Amino acid sequence: MPYLRDVFRDVGDGALDLVFAPVCVSCDRPIPTTEKDRLVCRLCWVKCRTLPHPRCERCWAPVPANEDPRPKCRTCGDWPQGVRAIRSAFLMGDETRAIVHALKYRGGEGAADPMAQRMAEMSWPRDVDDEVQTVVPVPTSKARLRERGYNQAALLGAAFAKKMGWKTAPDVLVRTRQSKTQTALHPGERRANVARAFSVPAEQVERVQGEHVMLVDDVWTTGATALACSQALLEAGARVVSVATFARVIPELERQA
Ligand SMILES: [Zn+2]
Numbered sequence: 001m002p003y004l005r006d007v008f009r010d011v012g013d014g015a016l017d018l019v020f021a022p023v024c025v026s027c028d029r030p031i032p033t034t035e036k037d038r039l040v041c042r043l044c045w046v047k048c049r050t051l052p053h054p055r056c057e058r059c060w061a062p063v064p065a066n067e068d069p070r071p072k073c074r075t076c077g078d079w080p081q082g083v084r085a086i087r088s089a090f091l092m093g094d095e096t097r098a099i100v101h102a103l104k105y106r107g108g109e110g111a112a113d114p115m116a117q118r119m120a121e122m123s124w125p126r127d128v129d130d131e132v133q134t135v136v137p138v139p140t141s142k143a144r145l146r147e148r149g150y151n152q153a154a155l156l157g158a159a160f161a162k163k164m165g166w167k168t169a170p171d172v173l174v175r176t177r178q179s180k181t182q183t184a185l186h187p188g189e190r191r192a193n194v195a196r197a198f199s200v201p202a203e204q205v206e207r208v209q210g211e212h213v214m215l216v217d218d219v220w221t222t223g224a225t226a227l228a229c230s231q232a233l234l235e236a237g238a239r240v241v242s243v244a245t246f247a248r249v250i251p252e253l254e255r256q257a
């Protein structure tokens with residue numbers, strides 16, 4: 001079709017970019033070709049909010065300015081000692097939710113890398129930087145794995161491990177029983193629902209023994225899932241567990257936005 005070719009030659013490559021430019025998963029606008037990211041536009045990345053200061057050094061939960069979270073933080077004070085540090089790249093909000101959604105439902109590969117990049121920019125206590133060598137993703141249920149064809153936490157964990165120079169051990173944790181869907185449950189019910197839902201198979205135990213393991217998930221909601229996974233890792237002989245997620249749900253802060 002000589003005519004079409006001429007048209008494109010006349011208006012230049014810009015027209016092709018316009019036709020095929022990827023669209024931002026958050027705002028639905030085409031992503032300018034000058035931007036490297038093909039998933040989320042720069043403006044939407046800028047709108048993603050980090051967790052506010054001051055925060056608890058251990059769990060990064062925001063604490064009131066006049067309250068010292070030491071020795072006992074209201075959020076993490078009762079957690080097992082072996083749980084060392086929790087970090088999330090962003091607060092859950094409109095943009096972060098759209099990005100997480102892309103990781104879960106749009107094949108994931110394109111989303112995991114830019115998400116992991118933001119997680120790799122988080123700061124950790126010195127001992128975490130020094131000790132961690134292995135990333136363990138939170139396992140998904142068999143039903144969801146069938147549905148989606150992949151575990152989004154495993155994709156994210158692998159991308160994050162690569163950026164940090166760590167290895168990933170996707171088979172260390174398994175779901176021992178099907179927990180009910182968490183969405184409709186209160187925090188207390190969530191904890192009861194997921195307690196003992198995870199374990200480390202005997203043949204995987206040596207991969208975590210004595211290790212400081214980095215557990216990875218896409219979202220931290222109440223922490224029930226991550227804490228149940230941490231418990232299973234510690235019982236299997238992991239020395240310490242830290243947790244990294246892309247987003248953290250803090251409903252009060254989301255409402256303020
Ligand atoms: Zn956008």
Ligand SMILES: [Zn+2]
Binds near residue numbers: 057059069073076
């Ligand atoms: Zn805390």
